[in-house]
Amino acid sequence: MENLALKYRPQVFDDLLGQDSVSKTLLNSIKSNKIHHSYLFYGPRGCGKTSTARILAKSLNCHSPQNHNPCNKCISCREIASSNSIDVIEIDAASYTQVQNIRDVIIDNVNLSPSRDKYRIYILDEVHMLSTSAFNALLKTIEEPPEHAVFIMATTEIHKVPLTIVSRCQTFRFKTIKSQMMIEALCKICDKEKIKYDIKAIELLVNLSGGAMRDSLGILEKVSSFSQNNITFESVSQILGYPSKELLDLLSRSVLERNIKSVHLAFEKINEESLDVISVLRELRDYYSKSFLAAQGIIKMDYIEGYNPFIFAKLSRKINKIIDEIRYSDNVALLAETFIYTLMDTTIDMEQIIKKLEFNSNLEVSIKEKDVMDKPLPAADDSGSFSNTWKKVLNAVSKESSLVYNMLLSSDVKIENNKISILTGNNLEFDMITKNKNIIEKNIFEFSKNNFQIEIGIKKKIEPEITGDFKKEEKTLEGFKLIDIDNGEEVFPELEKIKKVFGNDIIKINKGK
Template sequence: MSGEAPAHQVLARKYRPQGFEELVGQPGVSQTLSNALSSKRLHHAYLFTGPRGCGKTTTARILAKGLNCVKGPTPQPCGECAPCREIAASSCLDVLEMDAASNTGVDDVRQVIIETVALAPARDRYKVFIIDEAHMLSNSAFNALLKTIEEPPPHAVFILATTEVHKVPATIASRCQRFKFRPVAPEPLAEHLAAIAKKEKVAVDAEALRLLARAAEGSLRDAVSLLDQCRSAGEGRVTVESVREMFGFVSADLLLGAARALHERDAKALAGWLKKVYEEGVEPAQFLKDLRAAIEAVYLEKLGAGDADPAWSQALSGATAEGLGFLLRRLNRALEELRFGDSPRLALELGLFSALEAAHDLGAWVARLEALERRLSAGGGGPALSAAPASAPVSVTMPPAPRDEAPALTAAAQPAASGGADWSAFVAAVSRQKLALGTTLEKCAHETRPDGGWTIRFARQFDLDGAERARTFLEEALAALAGRPLKLQFALGGTAAPSASVDIVDPAIPETPGGAPPGARWKDVTEGGPDAGAAGALKKAEGVFGGKARIIKKPTGGA
């Protein structure tokens, strides 16, 4: 037995942090828990949340050691006493770990926790219950646990760890002190991997460490496991090439070539680089992710929010931040289509080639729109009104202007108003924001008052009421043109729109084939007689819409 070689231990377990000072990337959590242990201000329930592999269960064990160490409660457990060794080996009787993913029911909670929580610790100071993947518990299990967490015995401490805190009932979460674990940044991850490689006497390239840290996506456990895998494959040496080949990372030359083709909108060159992607067996999703990450670094550098690799900065030196942002959105959309589509190759090609078809230079489009806006502003009022169709059954008459009203002046004949504003510019400014109101003003007359303001005359009461509701807007538009506040007055009696005389034929009399019968006479019932009251309903309409309507009744008999 004594001659047997010790069993191999994976790096993720061998270098698992054993104290708060060894936690990587969680300074806030380690500092808060250390202070609580130092001041003896301990809570009876803790809730650790965060992504996988960032140290939730490890921190729970360190906290349990700090509570039950023979020198404790202490933020620096000795690691040599029986409680510390047993907790590190997961064999302590007073620290119970429950995997909620496989023990989800109320019977499991009752057997492991409820029936044992009232019992005093067998040896240590506290009885600690660590519930891993707590969000997997059923609703009945949470309800059974609720009262115990709310009023536990003084020797019990609960630590719940979960990756999906939104699935934990609010009644449970509100009774716990919550600690949020964040993904570990790539730089601390690479430094931690370098320290492990040095202890294990493994030669690792710096670029390979950065690739491993990026592939781990913030998980410390995944990063160490990847390093262990690369060490086994490389026989004691980890190189950039071995890492790329093992995990499918895309070569830098391939990414740079594709990025240049996208920037230069060279479809032929892009097709050539995609052919190399297929030949090397690179996964389309991995290619898009690596390309997006590289372009994102240059995009942030363009915005002044970060630094990019010098080779990438030089390759995309002529690109703008708007163009790179457009490319990033296209790559995100391609990744979404890749996830839900059944043809990865087609999704990749459509995503990249569609980025060549659209315009990248959004600044040029903005400049063109601004130039067009200036040309429209300099052109005066709104668009001309088209003439009515010749076939429309409307006869147009021009009523005489009332003698007691001001003479009707057209907008083109009006003199420039005092204060630096003229009528055409005023109508154009109104039309840009309120087209209907601007169209109404084109048909109005106006007079300049001695104080510099205008009196605008409307042909219809309906138009005057609408202008009165928009008085504030109209006066602000006039003040902007004149450079000083000016007042407007509204009155009736301006140039009216052409009056329309609409013949409304009595539908009770059918049409005669071939026109009216010989000798038939048309009778205007609005001119008096027993049917004159039928026109009374049109008086209000005439006052609102203008013009004049006559009801024409055609008899069937002769004269």
């Protein structure tokens, strides 16, 4: 089978997947003949940066362009496609990092006119790998290039490219290709190649490729060879070391339940089946992230109920740190199992926090009658008692934001005429209730049918008044002037030393005999 990544590599701007803004901008610049002398493409791997650079090079040097796209038939297009063009030089910056390489390949030859085509084009892939000296040598050429020279640079790490280079380039950000676009593209390729496939297998394949089309085509080719052109979910899981749903369920539940034996059993299965440990951890991380969103009602997914959603978020963050720490270890499986045991402290910590905040396991506080009665309720308004209405408001608020509900419980609420005053205990509560004021207003109107004016403030703190002998005054005693501690006036150097040791609490000074 021919290499699918090469066979289905984009050849014209319309073939680019998920980069409409980039292709449209480049096409318009070619149409208007406004060619920049240097371009910088940046974005994640496998999203089409180098392919776009080649398409742009072909478009600029094509002998018979079609709607400003390369014809892919002339000698120039064919040579560029096969990386044999004299006037289009492709450089892997990772292999040409030193300044002498840049001088030999670019600087010494850039002033030479193209041998046959209109432009002499330099494509520098992974340009961030160049040394500082190489960048400095390249800078002068980019600042004042000859008219026939065009530089196209590509990188996955634009933050490593000096700003002096970036500022002299026309930059284009390449986006991660959407999963649905990749799934549709892979299905079309499978149909053309007469490969049978299960849509679930294609979805898994795209998920494991990390949004890189090149990687997904490589995986597709590998799996189709393994499964004899019949791609199934099981074949993809087997060849890529993807954990089964049962194994993920066992591991995710064991961590939440703090069951060390079950975690060890899960890792024994991982080792027996020779699964990729990093892939298992990634799936576990993603499962907890999605569980948090599902618990908040943002997405629909089956998840382990009965736990506070913020436990899922915290576990996901910690697993991501574990992946970074063990990635290059000589014993990834052992370290992964050991680190997973440390996650069990997370559930304990969160449970203690939940108890302090009076959250239940679902982060939805069930308001009991005694909970509301323990808190002084607002005074009655002109239309009658407001107590029952306020209970209903609190109940409704708790379902939308239990954090705001708890803060309202600790606040002083007063009603006078058509105004409701809410006095919070501190700045944090003030900011949170102010941000969620619309929730309170909405529920008050729903249950009272009145448009109350809501004012939010902070309770005044009563400061104890310092009187009598505790007041600091300026006094004199037997020729010695006492200092006013508030002003800190220096009388004797020795007193300053004493102040540093004992603090600024000198009340009076006695003259020594």
